[in-house]
Amino acid sequence: QGEITEFRLGVLGGENAQDRMATNQCFADKIADALGVEVKVFTPADYNGVMQGLLGGSIDAAMMGASSYAGTYIADPEAVEPVLTTQNIDGSIGYYSIGFARTESGIESLDDMQGKTFGFGDPNSTSGYLIPSVEISEAGYSMEPGDYFSDVVFTGGHEQTIVAVNNGDVDAGVTWADGLGNWEDGYNNGALRKAVDAGLVDMNELTQIWQSEIIPNGPFVIRQALPQDVKDTVTEILADMWEEDAECAYGVAAGEAKDFVPVTHDHYKSIVAARESVINN
Amino acid sequence: MTMLSASAPLSADDLKSRAEGMFRTKRLWSFGLPALVLAYLVYAFFAFDVPGLIDRARPENGAILVRDTYSYKTHVERDNRTGEITFAIEGERKGEYPEGTYPDWVSVDGDVTTVTLPKGHEVRYYPDHVEYDVPGYGTISAKSEGRGVEATYPDGPMPDFISAARNRVMVTTDAGRVTITRNRTEVFRYAMGWELFFFTLDSPYHGMAPGALLSRATSGEAGEIWDDFWHNEMWRHSDVAWAIVETVLMAFLGTFGAAIVALPLAFLAARNFTPLVVVRQLCRRIFDLCRGVDALIWTIVLARAFGPGPLTGSLAILLTDTGSFGKMFSEALENVDEKQIEGVRSTGARAVQRYRFGVIPQVTPVLLSQVLYFFESNTRSATVIGAITGGGIGLMLTQAMITQKDWEEVTYYIILIVLVVMLMDWLSGILRRRLISGGGEGGH
Amino acid sequence: MRIEKLTKRFGANVAVDTADFHIGKPAMVGIIGASGAGKSTLLRMINRLTESSEGAIRFNDRDVTHLTGRAKREWQSQCAMIFQQFNLVPRLDVVSNVLHGTLNKRSTMATLFNLYPTEDIHKAIEILDRLGIAEHAPKRAEALSGGQQQRVAIARALMQDPQIILADEPIASLDPMNAQIVMDALRRIHEEDGRMVIANLHTLDTARNYCDRVIGMRNGKIVFDGRPDQLTTGAARDIYGAGADFSEGATSTDINALETPQQARIRDAEALV
Amino acid sequence: MRIEKLTKRFGANVAVDTADFHIGKPAMVGIIGASGAGKSTLLRMINRLTESSEGAIRFNDRDVTHLTGRAKREWQSQCAMIFQQFNLVPRLDVVSNVLHGTLNKRSTMATLFNLYPTEDIHKAIEILDRLGIAEHAPKRAEALSGGQQQRVAIARALMQDPQIILADEPIASLDPMNAQIVMDALRRIHEEDGRMVIANLHTLDTARNYCDRVIGMRNGKIVFDGRPDQLTTGAARDIYGAGADFSEGATSTDINALETPQQARIRDAEALV
Amino acid sequence: MADQTAAPAYGSATAHIRESYIAQTRRKRIYGAVLLAIFVALMAGGFITADERNAGGFWEGLHQIFDFPAAVLSEAGEKIGRLPENLLEYLPALIETINIAAVATLVGAFGGAVLSMLSTRGMALWPRLIPLWRRMMDIMRAIPEIVIALILIFVLGGGPVPAMIAIAFHTVGALGKLFSEVNENASLKPVDGLASVGATWTQRMLLGVVPQVAPNWLSYALLRFEINIRASAILGFVGAGGIGYELKNAMAWGVGRYDQAAAIFLLLFITIVAVDQIGSALRDRLTHGSRKDLLA
Ligand SMILES: Nc1ncnc2c1ncn2[C@@H]1O[C@H](COP(=O)(O)OP(=O)(O)OP(=O)(O)O)[C@@H](O)[C@H]1O
Ligand SMILES: Nc1ncnc2c1ncn2[C@@H]1O[C@H](COP(=O)(O)OP(=O)(O)OP(=O)(O)O)[C@@H](O)[C@H]1O
Numbered sequence A: 001q002g003e004i005t006e007f008r009l010g011v012l013g014g015e016n017a018q019d020r021m022a023t024n025q026c027f028a029d030k031i032a033d034a035l036g037v038e039v040k041v042f043t044p045a046d047y048n049g050v051m052q053g054l055l056g057g058s059i060d061a062a063m064m065g066a067s068s069y070a071g072t073y074i075a076d077p078e079a080v081e082p083v084l085t086t087q088n089i090d091g092s093i094g095y096y097s098i099g100f101a102r103t104e105s106g107i108e109s110l111d112d113m114q115g116k117t118f119g120f121g122d123p124n125s126t127s128g129y130l131i132p133s134v135e136i137s138e139a140g141y142s143m144e145p146g147d148y149f150s151d152v153v154f155t156g157g158h159e160q161t162i163v164a165v166n167n168g169d170v171d172a173g174v175t176w177a178d179g180l181g182n183w184e185d186g187y188n189n190g191a192l193r194k195a196v197d198a199g200l201v202d203m204n205e206l207t208q209i210w211q212s213e214i215i216p217n218g219p220f221v222i223r224q225a226l227p228q229d230v231k232d233t234v235t236e237i238l239a240d241m242w243e244e245d246a247e248c249a250y251g252v253a254a255g256e257a258k259d260f261v262p263v264t265h266d267h268y269k270s271i272v273a274a275r276e277s278v279i280n281n
Numbered sequence B: 001m002t003m004l005s006a007s008a009p010l011s012a013d014d015l016k017s018r019a020e021g022m023f024r025t026k027r028l029w030s031f032g033l034p035a036l037v038l039a040y041l042v043y044a045f046f047a048f049d050v051p052g053l054i055d056r057a058r059p060e061n062g063a064i065l066v067r068d069t070y071s072y073k074t075h076v077e078r079d080n081r082t083g084e085i086t087f088a089i090e091g092e093r094k095g096e097y098p099e100g101t102y103p104d105w106v107s108v109d110g111d112v113t114t115v116t117l118p119k120g121h122e123v124r125y126y127p128d129h130v131e132y133d134v135p136g137y138g139t140i141s142a143k144s145e146g147r148g149v150e151a152t153y154p155d156g157p158m159p160d161f162i163s164a165a166r167n168r169v170m171v172t173t174d175a176g177r178v179t180i181t182r183n184r185t186e187v188f189r190y191a192m193g194w195e196l197f198f199f200t201l202d203s204p205y206h207g208m209a210p211g212a213l214l215s216r217a218t219s220g221e222a223g224e225i226w227d228d229f230w231h232n233e234m235w236r237h238s239d240v241a242w243a244i245v246e247t248v249l250m251a252f253l254g255t256f257g258a259a260i261v262a263l264p265l266a267f268l269a270a271r272n273f274t275p276l277v278v279v280r281q282l283c284r285r286i287f288d289l290c291r292g293v294d295a296l297i298w299t300i301v302l303a304r305a306f307g308p309g310p311l312t313g314s315l316a317i318l319l320t321d322t323g324s325f326g327k328m329f330s331e332a333l334e335n336v337d338e339k340q341i342e343g344v345r346s347t348g349a350r351a352v353q354r355y356r357f358g359v360i361p362q363v364t365p366v367l368l369s370q371v372l373y374f375f376e377s378n379t380r381s382a383t384v385i386g387a388i389t390g391g392g393i394g395l396m397l398t399q400a401m402i403t404q405k406d407w408e409e410v411t412y413y414i415i416l417i418v419l420v421v422m423l424m425d426w427l428s429g430i431l432r433r434r435l436i437s438g439g440g441e442g443g444h
Numbered sequence C, D: 001m002r003i004e005k006l007t008k009r010f011g012a013n014v015a016v017d018t019a020d021f022h023i024g025k026p027a028m029v030g031i032i033g034a035s036g037a038g039k040s041t042l043l044r045m046i047n048r049l050t051e052s053s054e055g056a057i058r059f060n061d062r063d064v065t066h067l068t069g070r071a072k073r074e075w076q077s078q079c080a081m082i083f084q085q086f087n088l089v090p091r092l093d094v095v096s097n098v099l100h101g102t103l104n105k106r107s108t109m110a111t112l113f114n115l116y117p118t119e120d121i122h123k124a125i126e127i128l129d130r131l132g133i134a135e136h137a138p139k140r141a142e143a144l145s146g147g148q149q150q151r152v153a154i155a156r157a158l159m160q161d162p163q164i165i166l167a168d169e170p171i172a173s174l175d176p177m178n179a180q181i182v183m184d185a186l187r188r189i190h191e192e193d194g195r196m197v198i199a200n201l202h203t204l205d206t207a208r209n210y211c212d213r214v215i216g217m218r219n220g221k222i223v224f225d226g227r228p229d230q231l232t233t234g235a236a237r238d239i240y241g242a243g244a245d246f247s248e249g250a251t252s253t254d255i256n257a258l259e260t261p262q263q264a265r266i267r268d269a270e271a272l273v
Numbered sequence E: 001m002a003d004q005t006a007a008p009a010y011g012s013a014t015a016h017i018r019e020s021y022i023a024q025t026r027r028k029r030i031y032g033a034v035l036l037a038i039f040v041a042l043m044a045g046g047f048i049t050a051d052e053r054n055a056g057g058f059w060e061g062l063h064q065i066f067d068f069p070a071a072v073l074s075e076a077g078e079k080i081g082r083l084p085e086n087l088l089e090y091l092p093a094l095i096e097t098i099n100i101a102a103v104a105t106l107v108g109a110f111g112g113a114v115l116s117m118l119s120t121r122g123m124a125l126w127p128r129l130i131p132l133w134r135r136m137m138d139i140m141r142a143i144p145e146i147v148i149a150l151i152l153i154f155v156l157g158g159g160p161v162p163a164m165i166a167i168a169f170h171t172v173g174a175l176g177k178l179f180s181e182v183n184e185n186a187s188l189k190p191v192d193g194l195a196s197v198g199a200t201w202t203q204r205m206l207l208g209v210v211p212q213v214a215p216n217w218l219s220y221a222l223l224r225f226e227i228n229i230r231a232s233a234i235l236g237f238v239g240a241g242g243i244g245y246e247l248k249n250a251m252a253w254g255v256g257r258y259d260q261a262a263a264i265f266l267l268l269f270i271t272i273v274a275v276d277q278i279g280s281a282l283r284d285r286l287t288h289g290s291r292k293d294l295l296a
């Protein structure tokens, strides 16, 4: 373990690449001040980009989804370690996967979905794929295309799922929400809320048909190979951020939250198991 | 004259029936070919499920998109719990009006806030309810309570511009849109143009006329004005410029790097320069591999080693184009004029000198024009590669499209990309003409 | 047919200058003149391939100068055109080229799918037979000799069943043997079918031998209009603007003048000395 | 220079068959023979552009037949070659083409970057001046006429400062006027610099007018070797394997035969009668 | 001859030529050196910038270049038994990709043919509009397929049709330009000939022009088909169906599905190489065949 010459932060989320760069710039500046090296922010196109970057050592730290963390862990358990996660306003550290359909389709629950198409988001998304695929199959609805659903497709991401359901390309889909607030607003936070705010969908036209168990918020991970003091410094900056610079924390957390709290790999064991079970199917 | 008697030994009737036969075959072809194509298109029509697609098509999404490209909307949002009203362009934090200011079509009179919409529409926020005057229809009044939204409408059947449910009422007219839920009341007001394109609301230069700006600029504020424009938080011109540069950079490094790598390899793959079959075949298979794998897959393969960024994209283009150039260059080398080489050889020149003077001057024009052509088309490909590897204008473009709300930015990027590609097309045309007809042997 | 003050300007250049003539009954008319005199332009204006700048073209008291669309194409189909370079579709077979003469009468769709009526095909073969090239019917046009291609072009013209045949230097690309065959064919069509034939010619003797009437052009103007026997060497000098050294022989294509080609070469060579 | 039983076989075809001759002092030697007689092959073997199958080439008692690498290139630089098609690099300027004659002497690195010594450039321009084309020095070779290009090729040969100049049909692509200029230049080089010149020629009168010695080849064999004045029409018939109708005139390029081109045309025309 | 008698005087006569040539060489050398320097500087500067803005550096990453292929291949090797099953599973997606390319090429070639004739001097139906059609083709070529595909996905929903339309749109522009270059070399005489019989524009074009240009058009269309297969695979990557979509999903998941990724790689690679080889053989035949036809 030696000196580092630069620090590379990976950022992902449902926003414009440049917006993401901008909202995380304050974080990067803080790290740069503390470490005394240049900090660069990278915005890969999808979850996989962050995973490859962390595995290949070209990204040092990132806020990840639970499932993509699990994927990274399975590929190389030594690559990264989770250090912090987001704590919601109500103190919980989880969110939900929400299944929804168009109201006019008459679909009210998964029972009405026989022979219909079901849409997931990104294969590496926890709420957009991993958890619903595991929980829904466990509930007795096979996820094998053609078995119970006529087809199961990936739309590419949360935003695309919402559009696809709204357009009727798929009969139902899953996306994430914090589960707080009201359905007609698209909840307080989540992909639905962003779509509503953008004027893309009318929540009156959508119906919730399913909700998952609580899913742990994604971890902020740091590459294990980094010097310990670097890891500690960066972790501390983020852990104190809500207290010291709420504006910046809002950007990093991509929304309102209470705090960043410590986590360990144990929090995500169930997710890793879920991911492994999907592989072995 | 002998014309009639000179006619063929075959009788005219024979010829007629033969001509008929010929036309039968021709007709078969002229029907058969289009019929085959048509049959294939019909197959594709169903294979692509076009009927279903037409069914699902959402022209109104198209309308949103089109409207967004030339107009913007201002959100007037009231938190029904706190009663706080925010004004934000496109509903974005960066577009929020500073505390205490609001657009001139809003008037605040004590507890009542009036939002004037075009065509005589008007929305009034009262402390406990909202009223919306729709000319020719009447006034809609809605009150949000803990249990839901309670709305009263003018008499008569419910018009289809109102979408009402227990918890949510939405009125969409061509003057704007009003949404009332338990928590929030929101008005969208549309206006033409790309608001804040030059300056954001917090800039002192926002809304200033060009003349006034110019006089400020000449009186020493040019730097600040440029700074406010260049670092506009909404449109991020500096980031966009960088992204464009990054995209062109990927194309440039990839194309010319590939040309440099491919040139020596092409000699090894050309029949007349490498008599060894093994070496030649090896080189050709390497070219096939590079080309066959395609830049898309190279991008993924390289992402592990180099991470996201323009370098990865350049290398992906470089690898694919090495394959294409290798093939094309070696074909050009196989077509060189042997006479020139022989002339140089007869003076007792060494092999390298023979290549330098007998071969290079002949092939440079061909190679150069191919390279420049690829440079232009790679500028376009680099957009796509950037979208996958995470770099350049391509990433911005795809991300802006995926979030499906920033269509004005999408339009902006598309215009920039089209301009840059056309610029490259034009530039490479000029360079091609100059380097090939005039300028001696060309530098590289 | 009546041509009234017909003028064509290309920019500042006046290609045809207030041409004025009248052809009463179907005749065989030769137009002669030096290169650039405006012969081609005149014919192309009559066929409406080139728009005229001023003046009028009347046929049977109908003004055809400003027809457009269908009516214009209708008129074109009535006055067939034969070109110096044949203007056939080289990669198509001879019969198809001849059948192109019917394009105006048949629907576009049908012709695109080669749906020509059988009687048209028969007629095409008969015309080819009349011109002595029926046995080449299935060949590609490009496989034929120049003289044969020109006869295919004439066949196409006949297929149009036109009232007028316009021939723009029909024999200029041909050797003397083929030139004679083609001119004989045109003359015979004129005589047997009673069609009007207007031919641009670049040799005086051809005009004299084949035409009922000769029109001479110079710098776009009509400078001679009369019977062939009125076409003296003096008149020819006027038309060609040539000096006293004008010799017809140099441009003659009369086959009789060429029975001994070597003599011609000797004469040509001597002319250079 | 001594050629000993030199033979070249292309598969079953014997292009040069045990050629044997000796050139004692620098002479101007013409090699004549019908097309395919093996003239080019012989010259190419001497320059080592083509490998010989059997026999030996000796120069100043040194066997150069099997030299390789440096030594072979060294030899090539001593016996310059001039080609029928000039074999210049058309896109490079004239001086660069001439400077290629020094490639063997200069270091590879320097030449690759066009770093020729100034005295070489001066020398190149002087040679060009001697051949009367100095004013074309900065032009591209492709911009020159055939005769000028061939003189550039000669200049390149001279730049090599060779002991032997091999010229393979140097005037076959040229018109008579240029042919004379080029042959005069070769002769002058031979006389003034005392270099050996061996030229393949396809016209007897050129050989007679310019050479000290003529070698005749037929089917790869040397069938004549003597002074030009020994080259009678009978000997020529043997060389060309021609019948009694053999006439030199048809291939003559002697410029004197062309002073009155019209006469030639007349004669040609008569010949056809 | 003049040049021989003038020979003794060359010393002074050539001085001027010598000077000017040397000056010219020097100018050229400087010009060349400057060009080369600019080029090298651009390449080096570009490389440094790209390296700087990339997450991983070039030199640090170089030794890892085979990590990813190794990971994929080792997993594929472990599950080699499932290869045939995987290949079969993704065959329909491959066919969809090929269909997208084929339909887009057909549609694009048709549109390109029409536009090319409208924008060739001497053939154009409305000669004044030639610049308009040309600019239109320029713009069609300049817009990346991905843009149109994404917009159409938004309006029409996912699937092959948006990709097809996007590629066809681009193909119209690209082939239109190439076709009009071919048209420019076609003879206008047959067109004039057909005009003189009163043929409509459609008849003139289809009977007079198309027979002349068909072999070259076909050859260009084939080349475009190859390019379009790649394009349709890439568009699949952003959600437009076909093999690219499957590849992306398998790839994105990572460890656990690399055997599928490898099978898709293999399918795509074989297709691209096969189409490339068959296409260039066919094109060779077409262009050379037509040349022979003309000579015959
Ligand atoms: N399309 C055109 N654009 C401009 N000028 C033209 C055009 N066509 C013909 N001209 C000019 O019009 C004049 C007459 O040309 P035209 O072709 O009618 O002469 P011609 O008598 O047929 O000559 P030729 O015997 O050479 O065919 C010439 O000066 C020619 O340059
Ligand atoms: N590279 C080669 N491969 C096979 N045969 C060759 C080759 N070069 C020459 N030949 C054959 O060798 C014979 C002599 O050819 P050469 O070129 O030496 O004749 P030439 O006297 O120079 O004829 P020309 O006057 O046509 O130049 C010919 O039969 C020719 O076909």
Ligand SMILES: [Mg+2]
Pocket: C039, C040, C041, C168, C169
């Ligand atoms: Mg004419």
Ligand SMILES: [Mg+2]
Pocket: D039, D040, D041, D168, D169
């Ligand atoms: Mg020879």
